[in-house]
Amino acid sequence: MVGMTEINVREFRDYAAGLAQQAASLILTKRAEITATDDIRSHSQTKTSAVDPVTEVDTAAEAFIVDSIHRDRPDDGIIGEEGADIPSKSGVSWVIDPIDGTVNFMYGLGEYAVSIGAMVDGQYVAGVVINVVKQTLYSAAVGHGATVTYRDGTSTILRCRQETDPQLSLIATGFGYTQTRRSGQAKILQEVLPQVRDIRRMGSAALDMCRVAEGTVDAxxxxxVKIWDVAAGIVIAREAGAQVRVPEVWEKNSARGTLVWAASAELAPAFERLLSSVGANGEID
Structure with missing residues (x-):
């Protein structure tokens, strides 16, 4: 099994960054090819419900990433949103969301991402999320901080905002794909909204975690959400100073609506109390 040495976690981060950038280029190319002659929605299928799509570009991007890892690191495990499920022989596993924000991708909204996280013996150790349209690359490795690199090559160290009051905090959230879960989420949102500055729903959990890290939202x-939605973002947010709460064990195909949240260390205690007070700590089926 692999130990979490310094060189390993940085190598994992850098390897994931290269893959994510190549996958992002592939996604843009394939989208352009399809939309030149057709509606991209005709190249999609549904998954958990009629409003939960997967396109042929999702599957192509995941295949590219999986094939690359299998070639370069044949003993590593892989968990992918679109079906990749390879047990690890090395103790290292890669958690992949080839397009987080597929609905945005289909509609031409520039808020979707490739997300690649690395785990060692079940511990999140490195993560990369790239906004495909903006070419903004978020990356982190445990013990080495989190960074955003822009299209022009400039980089900035990520730090959460230090707001302490939920009433002055901008909160990101998202909604599920089934009517029952959306109904439950709407009830909680109705209680949360009057107690915060405002709510944002951008459509990508991976990017929402990065927004906490960069301070463009407070929580x-x-x-x-599934492990592939946030595995990379967990490391990025934590390395930027956030507290992150996720399930101790993720069940890959579970329909359970367990709560995931992230907030700066300064805001986290009050934000946790707010979520508890509105009944958000439980599962939503």
Whole structure:
């Protein structure tokens, strides 16, 4: 099994960054090819419900990432949103969301991302999220901080905002794909909204975690996200100073609507109390 040495976590981060950038280029190319002659929605199928799509570009991007890892690191495990499920022989596993924000991708909204996280013996150790349209690359490795690199090559160290009052905090959230879960989320949102500065719903959990890290939102919460949605973002947010709460064990195909949240260390105690007071700590089916 692999130990979490300094060189390992940085190598994992840098390797994931290269893959994410290549996958982002592939996604843009394929989208352009399809939309030149057709509606991209005709190249999609549904998953958990009629409003939960997957496109052929999602599957192509995941295949590219999986094939690359299998070639370069054949003993590593892989967990992918679109079906990749390879047990690890090395203790290292890669958690992949080829397009987080597929609905945005289909509609031409520039808020979707490739997310690649690395785990060692079940511990989150490195993560990379790239906004495909903006080419903004967020990356982190445990013990080495979090960084954002822009299209022009300039980089900035990420730090959360230090707000302490939920009433002055901008909160990101998201919604599930089934009517029952959306109904439950709406009830919680109705209680949260009057007690915060405002709510933002951008459509990508991976990017929402990065927004907490960069301080463009103060906190994020959502029920029912999957490990591939936030595995990379967990490391990025934590390395930027956030407290992150996720399930201790993720069940890959579970429909359970468990709560995930992230907030700066300064805001986290009050934000946790707010979520508890509105009944958000439980699962939403």
């Amino acid at each position: 994020y919460y959502e029920h029912g």
